[in-house]
Amino acid sequence: MAISSQSTVQALIDADQRVHAVLLYGSDDAIREGLARRLAQGWLCTSEALRPCGECDSCRAFEKGNSLDLRDVSPSGPQNLIRLQSIAEPSTRDPGDTTQPISEFVQRPPYKARRKVVLIHDADRMNSAAANALLKMLEEPLPRVAMILTVAAVGSVLPTILSRCLCVACASPSELDIANxxxxxxxxxxxxxxxxxxxxxxxxxxxxxxxxxxxxxxxxxxxxxxxxxxxxxxxxxxxxxxxxxxxxxxxxxxxxxxxxxxxxxxxxxxxxxxxxxxxxxxxxxxxxxxxxxxxxxxxxxxxxxxxxxxx
Ligand SMILES: [Zn+2]
Structure with a gap:
């Protein structure tokens, strides 16, 4: 149910290394993306207590938008797609394309964070080469890497990808029946x-x-x-x-x-x-x-x- 998505995200942060891939879905962009960012920060945070703490080096870098341990991937280009070169090394590259694929990003250990986090926005916008490359990574998770995928609706995601992710519905906290x-x-x-x-x-x-x-x-x-x-x-x-x-x-x-x-x-x-x-x-x-x-x-x-x- 909707409301529990926030506590679910907190539980996932606390579950730490035991969860490798989460797919957050819901039609409200702000809520879905807000939860995705919270989960990402929680997994990056190095505090031993309540995560995300907002104070450790890792949280600070995240809040400034310059965490070296976080990789954001969003659809782009005229077709608004996530293409293979964002996920894995393609056999040929366009000249001048310096995109570092996720497959390379995840190879090195985290700089400051607890884990490296890959956040793929609108994951249903991956073309089939990108989706297949991501699937391979989901099938062989690395210990200090976490993946977060977001989509408006699960129906648009490959079932093979869905089956490798823990899927969490995101909905509005305003549905809580608050008295005061x-x-x-x-x-x-x-x-x-x-x-x-x-x-x-x-x-x-x-x-x-x-x-x-x-x-x-x-x-x-x-x-x-x-x-x-x-x-x-x-x-x-x-x-x-x-x-x-x-x-x-x-x-x-x-x-x-x-x-x-x-x-x-x-x-x-x-x-x-x-x-x-x-x-x-x-x-x-x-x-x-x-x-x-x-x-x-x-x-x-x-x-x-x-x-x-x-x-
Ligand atoms: Zn922190």
Whole structure:
């Protein structure tokens, strides 16, 4: 079903080397291509915690559009086709054609990334020579190479290629039945997260009210807010969930709130991501979150940033 495509993509990122080829299909270009980019970044990212982290060298290169470990292939030319020379070395080449085929790109190990990623947009626009060459590569996957194919509809792709890919339907997160801003932000477009938010109402509403205090608090209130934030952990519920998992989820939720509240504030996002990474890496919850909240509030009260946020 549609909505779960975002959580599926996250699961594929987490599955890491076990998945070699994914085909994302759906008629909404923005959603399909957005998920393809997220998956590509997630697979390139070298963070050990939540991927994509947005901070490692590999993520930064990806965001600047100059990752050496990513190869984008799109249809081109008057016929709008993906031709053989983009996929594998043709027997003859047009003079002046310097396209490096994917077959060559995948031979060297990644420079910075966890894996090399090949992203083929509109994969149904491959001519038959290109499709057959790609099929050969899909049949013999290389350990540190991942392929992502995107198409509007699966019906237009060779069945032999489909059978070698894990196919994921992409659809709009707006199909989620969202009741309020808290659900909108914390569900992050996935049914799985929305269900979790609804099943732990007290935990998430308490967390949400702490987040809302951050916006109004003076710069000196960091330690007090940090303490209120940590106290919410006890409301998570009676299951056998390790404390680290709850703490990581709290910081993940804070990250979603920060992203929604101050979308342009890179520093705020960095602070939360850093605390998340430290907690996942077994740093004490208070040691990771006290300085984070102090710096977050100073940052939020910085007048220059505040005025920029109002733009
Ligand atoms: Zn990263």
């Amino acid at each position: 801003e808290m659900e909108q932000v914390l569900a992050d477009g996935t049914q799985g997260r929305l269900d979790a938010v609804r099943s732990k109402t007290e935990f998430y509403t308490s967390l949400w009210s702490v987040f809302q205090n951050i916006e109004r608090a003076p710069a000196s209130a960091g330690l007090g807010i940090a303490e209120k934030f940590r106290a919410v952990a006890s409301l998570y519920g009676g299951e056998q969930v390790p404390a680290r998992v709850i703490q990581a989820e709290m910081l993940h939720s804070l990250g979603l709130w920060v992203r929604n509240t101050w979308p342009a504030d890179v520093e705020a996002r960095r602070l939360v991501a850093e605390a998340h990474r430290r907690v996942v890496g077994n740093v004490d919850f208070a040691i990771a979150t006290d300085p984070m909240f102090c710096r977050l509030l100073v940052n939020a009260n910085n007048s220059e940033l505040s005025s920029r946020r109002q733009v």
